[in-house]
Amino acid sequence: MSKELSTWLDKLLQELEGIEFRRKSARRLRVDVAPDALPALLELLRGRASYVHLSAISCVDWIEEGEFELVYHVWSYELQSLVSAHTRIPREPGRYISVYDIYPAAGFFERDIHEMFGVWFEGAPDMSKFILTEWDGPPPMRKEFDSEAWVNAHFDWQDYNPEWLQDLVAQGGGIAIPPDEQRFSRRNVDET
Amino acid sequence: MRPENYEAQRHPPSHEYELFIGPNHPGIEGNYAFKLRLHGDRVIEGKADAGYLHRGFEKLMEGRLWIQNLAITPRICVPDPVPMEVSYVLAVEDLCGLEVPLRAQWLRVMQLELSRIAAHLFTFGGHAATTGMYSTMYWGVADRDLVLDLFEELCGGRVYHIYNIPGGVRRDMPPGFTERVANTLDYLESRLPDYDNLLFTNQVFVQRARGIGPISRQQALEWGVTGPNLRATGLKFDVRRDDPYLVYDQIDFEIPTEEAGDALARALVRRSELKESIKIVRQVLERLPSIPGPIRCPIPNPLAWNVPAGSTYTRVESSKGELSWYVVSNGKERPYRTHVRGPSQMHAVQVLERLSVGCRIEDVAQIMFSLDACPPEVDR
Numbered sequence: 001m002s003k004e005l006s007t008w009l010d011k012l013l014q015e016l017e018g019i020e021f022r023r024k025s026a027r028r029l030r031v032d033v034a035p036d037a038l039p040a041l042l043e044l045l046r047g048r049a050s051y052v053h054l055s056a057i058s059c060v061d062w063i064e065e066g067e068f069e070l071v072y073h074v075w076s077y078e079l080q081s082l083v084s085a086h087t088r089i090p091r092e093p094g095r096y097i098s099v100y101d102i103y104p105a106a107g108f109f110e111r112d113i114h115e116m117f118g119v120w121f122e123g124a125p126d127m128s129k130f131i132l133t134e135w136d137g138p139p140p141m142r143k144e145f146d147s148e149a150w151v152n153a154h155f156d157w158q159d160y161n162p163e164w165l166q167d168l169v170a171q172g173g174g175i176a177i178p179p180d181e182q183r184f185s186r187r188n189v190d191e192t
Numbered sequence: 193m194r195p196e197n198y199e200a201q202r203h204p205p206s207h208e209y210e211l212f213i214g215p216n217h218p219g220i221e222g223n224y225a226f227k228l229r230l231h232g233d234r235v236i237e238g239k240a241d242a243g244y245l246h247r248g249f250e251k252l253m254e255g256r257l258w259i260q261n262l263a264i265t266p267r268i269c270v271p272d273p274v275p276m277e278v279s280y281v282l283a284v285e286d287l288c289g290l291e292v293p294l295r296a297q298w299l300r301v302m303q304l305e306l307s308r309i310a311a312h313l314f315t316f317g318g319h320a321a322t323t324g325m326y327s328t329m330y331w332g333v334a335d336r337d338l339v340l341d342l343f344e345e346l347c348g349g350r351v352y353h354i355y356n357i358p359g360g361v362r363r364d365m366p367p368g369f370t371e372r373v374a375n376t377l378d379y380l381e382s383r384l385p386d387y388d389n390l391l392f393t394n395q396v397f398v399q400r401a402r403g404i405g406p407i408s409r410q411q412a413l414e415w416g417v418t419g420p421n422l423r424a425t426g427l428k429f430d431v432r433r434d435d436p437y438l439v440y441d442q443i444d445f446e447i448p449t450e451e452a453g454d455a456l457a458r459a460l461v462r463r464s465e466l467k468e469s470i471k472i473v474r475q476v477l478e479r480l481p482s483i484p485g486p487i488r489c490p491i492p493n494p495l496a497w498n499v500p501a502g503s504t505y506t507r508v509e510s511s512k513g514e515l516s517w518y519v520v521s522n523g524k525e526r527p528y529r530t531h532v533r534g535p536s537q538m539h540a541v542q543v544l545e546r547l548s549v550g551c552r553i554e555d556v557a558q559i560m561f562s563l564d565a566c567p568p569e570v571d572r
Contacts, residue, residue, distance in 0.1 A: 027435055028505070052413050055507070056533035058518040071518060073505055073533075077413075077427070080434050084505055105416030108541050116250075130541075131243040131571060134197060141251055 224567035238548035360488020419513025455562035534569030
């Protein structure tokens with residue numbers, strides 16, 4: 001990205017209030033923005049600064065602060081730079097606005113975050129279950145969800161010790177391949 | 193949805209009917225289902241249904257050490273596992289500020305490009321098979337096996353390599369390896385005219401694939417299409433060139449594009465990319481002997497490794513498109529959060545659902561394979 005364009009972008013970002021930005025490298029820009037200003041920022045980035053590609057939306061559960069962090073990674077094919085827009089929403093009630101009308105690609109990510117974290121996106125076209133169709137427990141990617149505790153509470157452990165395994169253990173266990181039959185033993189490789 | 197949980201519904205009399213393709217079906221890639229609503233032979237609506245291969249990798253990774261996660265990352269996408277481990281490793285290196293030795297970077301490029309060759313051969317086969325041409329499938333899988341042999345020799349694993357570790361790669365090439373790679377590349381290149389005769393210029397295939405599942409450039413940009421599928425619409429974009437990582441900025445290669453944006457164009461882009469990948473690996477083989485040095489930099493004790501707090505977003509170009517990891521560390525010995533963005537999360541869900549509307553029933557499988565969708569990436 002040329003220097004001229006980058007200062008132009010920096011100026012553009014200064015138009016918005018309550019927004020902090022930090023250049024991490026020539027092609028990476030981190031922006032911290034309040035949740036109510038984020039749609040305007042994305043609108044600006046897409047409409048006036050050519051950031052047309054939504055690469056991903058990531059969600060991080062900061063349970064101690066009681067917040068979800070949503071990160072919108074957008075890429076400009078022309079400026080060849082990636083902006084990561086970070087915003088934080090309260091964990092309760094965990095509602096936010098969909099950006100589907102700005103970036104149609106957001107549909108998948110919002111649906112996924114809703115399923116895994118329980119964040120509701122207002123205005124998203126489809127918030128139905130996708131991967132965890134038959135799951136009725138809490139959203140599993142939340143930090144308070146402990147997979148192991150859930151397994152212990154819902155399933156029984158069983159001992160698995162079939163006869164063939166006992167035989168194998170009695171013979172000393174494992175499978176030994178003689179050196180001549182190993183395909184890439186040092187000796188075979190050196191000969192070729 | 194599991195079959196035992198499916199409840200039949202009584203519908204009013206209609207010409208429409210439902211058809212489930214998958215989760216076990218030769219016309220679907222992997223453990224995935226695509227539910228169609230049809231009127232005669234025409235698709236009215238397609239709905240993707242994932243979750244048959246959900247392993248909860250992102251959650252699993254939060255409970256494991258940074259180094260243990262290396263065993264998980266390649267398993268996210270079976271046909272093309274290398275970009276997964278490389279991009280995860282790049283993220284960890286970025287967080288720690290590790291300087292990777294030059295030789296390790298060139299070895300990684302070689303591994304990435306060999307993996308791209310293997311994945312594309314696999315895709316040719318899959319795509320051809322959806323048009324009823326099984327010979328290409330047998331050839332593609334057989335030729336891919338030669339690349340897997342090289343991987344086995346390099347790192348012991350044929351499909352999942354776990355060759356990269358933060359700071360470098362696990363081991364150097366065995367003696368005589370460069371010649372064997374060069375021989376395999378020569379062989380694969382000599383096979384390309386055969387593939388052309390059998391598939392890419394074969395009118396049986398060309399007529400069948402032309403005009404199927406067309407994407408315009410505008411649609412591609414809106415839907416988040418990346419990789420060969422985007423380049424098939426004429427946009428010359430490649431993460432390797434435009435957001436370079438490793439040593440790709442020192443390598444000379446072309447970015448093949450096509451204009452039509454249909455299934456045929458996507459297949460042709462992959463065919464040209466295979467050739468470019470062969471070119472890249474040849475350059476690596478030429479340069480490697482003159483690049484001395486360690487293959488990894490010293491790292492702290494990996495079993496008690498507190499990666500500095502921070503977050504990073506790393507992208508690589510996989511054979512299917514843009515692949516990225518968002519990794520967050522809170523300064524502990526385990527990642528606080530990892531998020532993988534696979535190209536198929538777009539291609540196999542929204543793009544496939546939109547492209548299937550209005551097409552004929554026999555084209556659905558071809559559209560899915562021409563997009564090179566990888567359902568394990570969606571499920572994670």
